[in-house]
Structures are given as structure tokens and as C-alpha cells.
């Protein structure tokens with residue numbers, strides 16, 4: 690099976706995306722316009738950060754909302770099958786909250802950055818990449834709505850005007866995965882939200898589950914690997930697939946990747962699109978608030994995430 694390609698600004702992009710999401714839930718996004726130099730700078734900055742001594746990285750330790758550095762093994766994406774955390778460390782940068790959002794969970798802290806004397810370009814580079822990817826994410830979200838038969842649906846205020854966007858830098862260590870012993874780079878999971886735009890280095894490891902088989906996703910030059918998440922599946926009443934994936938280290942080498950999660954507003958109610966519901970195909974999922982969906986997942990997988998008292 691090959692993974693489909695979507696040409697980001699092609700007149701048929703929405704049809705290409707629909708085909709990819711109905712059949713695989715993953716595709717390569719080409720023609721996206723994110724400058725190569727900016728992508729390269731991201732890898733330079735993240736590698737430099739992850740190579741710092743632990744006590745230096747600890748100055749940017751993840752806060753209660755997971756902004757900042759999450760050390761090796763902090764996350765366990767498949768708790769049922771893992772005996773230790775994912776063999777990776779992470780760094781998260783989120784959208785800056787607006788003053789009237791700070792009462793919301795996950796929105797009440799600011800981004801955490803490394804000491805500028807040690808990492809003078811980290812904040813500027815990650816912020817530039819974050820902004821560029823936010824534009825791209827919105828474009829792909831609009832393609833998604835068109836592909837699902839509801840063009841323009843995400844223009845409605847309250848849907849995507851305050852998206853929950855997370856830039857995530859990942860460093861996998863060189864540890865070989867051992868599936869029998871429950872040791873894995875990144876445990877099998879489906880993503881939780883609408884869209885993930887993933888950049889990787891050239892190292893193999895990413896696999897997706899298709900018809901009970903694990904299939905390698907090879908590196909493709911200057912293409913993002915995009916997948917849709919659980920909210921996309923809910924919106925389309927199961928027509929589009931939120932496909933499980935994992936990262937297995939078979940090489941004994943380190944690996945770097947940068948997923949960018951593009952999610953609706955915290956208060957957006959995700960409810961099956963009318964175009965995906967009929968008398969023969971009733972709604973399979975009750976409405977859910979996007980923010981609550983994310984909070985439920987964070988509690989399950991992050992050792993460092995501290996939920997606010999209820």
C-alpha cells in the first residue's frame with residue numbers, strides 16, 4: 690500500500706484529501722510553501738537544545754500545561770502495552786493565550802523558553818515556524834471541511850479563530866525498541882484532535898496500522914506527513930479515519946521529528962457534520978467539547994500534566 694499525496698494548493702486538493710482520509714487517514718502534503726531554511730533552522734535549534742546537559746534543559750522544564758521540556762520517558766502513549774515511557778524527550782510550544790482566555794484550562798500559562806544566553810535563536814525560530822505552520826494548518830483544516838462536504842464550516846466564529854495549536858519537537862534516543870518487552874519509541878496511538886502536520890528527519894521508524902498490519906511510512910523530501918485525528922473521525926461520523934501509528938526504533942540510531950497539532954478552539958463543540966449523517970447512517974458520536982477531549986487524553990498519557998482541581 691502506498692501513502693497518498695495531497696498537493697496543498699491544487700484545485701483538486703480537497704478531493705485528494707477526501708480520498709486519502711477515507712482510505713488511509715495519512716497522506717504526504719506537498720507544495721505547502723513552508724521555507725526549507727526555516728525547517729532546517731528548526732532542526733538546528735532542537736538538536737542543540739536536546740544536546741544540552743540535563744540541568745540546563747531543566748531550566749525550561751514543562752509547566753503544568755506541558756509547555757517546555759518533557760524529559761525522556763515522560764509520555765506513555767500506549768500504557769496498556771508499554772513497560773516504560775516512550776524512548777523520547779519532547780519540547781512543546783503553544784499559541785499565546787489572549788487575555789480573555791486565561792481562565793480556560795491549558796491557557797493559563799505562557800510559553801517556556803530556554804535561557805537566551807545559551808539558546809539565543811530558539812524562541813525566534815520556533816515562533817516563526819509556529820506562525821507559518823498555524824497558517825498552513827488553517828488552510829488544511831478548510832480543505833478538510835470542504836472534503837467532508839461542508840465547505841466554509843470552519844469559518845464560523847468559535848470554531849478555529851482561537852485554535853489550540855501545539856508545536857512539538859521530539860528527540861528519540863538510540864534505544865532499540867523491543868515490542869515483546871513493552872519498549873517502544875512512541876507507543877501506538879491515534880492523534881486526539883483534528884490534524885497533525887509532521888516533519889521528520891530521514892531516519893525510519895514511523896509506522897501506521899492498516900487492516901491489522903503495521904506499514905512503514907518512508908521519508909519523502911520536503912513533504913509533511915499529515916494525519917487526521919479522533920475529532921476528524923467524529924466530525925465525519927467515522928467516514929474519515931483516525932489511524933493508529935507508532936514509532937519503532939529498529940536502527941539503534943537517534944531520530945528527530947516535529948509534529949504540529951492543529952486543533953479547534955477549546956470551547957468548540959465537535960458534532961457530526963450534517964453532510965455525514967442520514968437516516969441510514971445515524972450519528973455514532975455524541976457532541977464533545979474539543980478542550981475536554983484534549984484534557985481527558987492528557988491525563989491518560991502525560992506524567993507531568995497536572996489537571997486543575999475540578
Ligand SMILES: O=C(O)CCC(=O)C(=O)O
Pocket residue numbers: 857859875880887889895934935936946947948
Ligand atoms: O515522531 C513521529 O514520527 C510521530 C510522533 C507522533 O505520532 C505524535 O507525537 O503524536
Ligand SMILES: [Fe+2]
Pocket residue numbers: 878879880885934
Ligand atoms: Fe501521533
